[in-house]
Amino acid sequence: MPTHRVGTQEEFEAARQQLLVEEKELTRRGDELARKRRELPWVPVEKDYRFETEGGTKSLADLFDGRSQLLIYHFMFGPPYEAGCPVCSSIADTLAPNVIHLKARDVTLICSSRAPIDKLLAYRERMGWSFDWVSAGGSDFHRDLGLQYTEEELRPFLDGDIPPAVNQMAKLSGTDVLGYVTEGPGMSAYALSDGSVHRTYVTTARGLEPAMAYYGLLDRTPLGRHEDGEEIHWLRRHDEYGKT
Template identity: 50%
Template sequence: MTAHPTGTREEWLAARLALLVEEKALTRRSDELARKRQALPWVKIDKDYRFDTEQGVATLADLFGGRSQLLVYHFMFGPDYRAGCPSCSNIADGFEGFVAHLAQHDVSLLAVSRAPLARLLEYRQRMGWTFPWASSHGTAFNYDFNVSFTEAQQRSGELEYNFRQEGRAVGQSPAPAAVVETAACCGTDVPTFSRDRPGMSSFVRDGDAIYHCYSTYARGLDVLWGLFQWLDRAPLGRNELGNWWRRHDEYDD
């Protein structure tokens, strides 16, 4: 363990109270951002998206499950993956328990991925999850919400993720070791793995109309990744080199 300052209880309390002032300011700022997030203009959905679900073919309206609000986690599980992304799996471990609570607050939460439904459900069973999972296989849904990309987009580097143009074609430089490792544990190569990205999007129903309200990607998902919220409060913080986490059934102990 690295050397760390020590002190008396009185010194700790003084430092903690000073930090509390900053934490309260951050909380108020977070509340303000939440209000601004909810004030974003809604964009009407004009496409007739179709999904494969356990109940059969479903429309986007069907995914609401009779509620007025819908939260979609864009889970990285492409058609050629043999298993879901371990990072997305870690996030899903966290939100698995929220589904029932959100349903009591007029909000449906589910995951959507491009892999065929049977493969998604098989993986869900392996992970011990119960949240609804829909397949957008063969549809434009993932592409329209900038979480999936074509091979042509990859080759040209003309793809948009996290509200900016990537500007670099896959293969122009070696992929980071963590990406190579993660692609391999999903049973695929880096270009195939990278055609899907993580994100979340929210939608609302107003009568028969459906509107897209919000999307976030990349580090914008940090606050939804419960593991790191706990680690940020642990004595050594994230304290990480590379992707140390695994699917919950893959740890040695």
């Protein structure tokens, strides 16, 4: 534990009250951004995407499962992977318990990956999750959202210095770097209105942090995320912590 400024309870309370003003401002700003997010124009989904599911082939509209809203987490698990991305797996740990609560608010939450459905379901069983998981490997669904890349597009990255964490995650996923980074994580939202599906929101990268609850908790600890300077990512699948 690094050394840190030590003060009195009175000094803490005064500094905490100053910080609280900024925290409240951030909360209000977050509410405003949420409103603007809801006001984005809806885009009709005109492609006839098809997904392989535990219950057979389904359309995008079928995935709503009787509700009017659909959230899809685009899980990095490509066709050559032997296991899901560890970071996406940590996100799925957070998503899984929320499925029942979102259903109560007319929202269906699922995951979508490009690996074959049998491989996805086997991994889901290993991880102990119960959410619906679909395979989009036979369509351009992920590609059309900007979450799947070609080797040509990735060439500048592949020809550079590959970060150690990327090599690490590729190995942990049972594939090479190209196979790993061909996939991208993301979340997309949809509305079903008068029988038509509309895309309402898409995000990736740090836009996914609301689904990474552990970061919000770490941000409130004495050391925070404590990731600066680390070349190897600390995240593991929940059944792999403690393994070398």
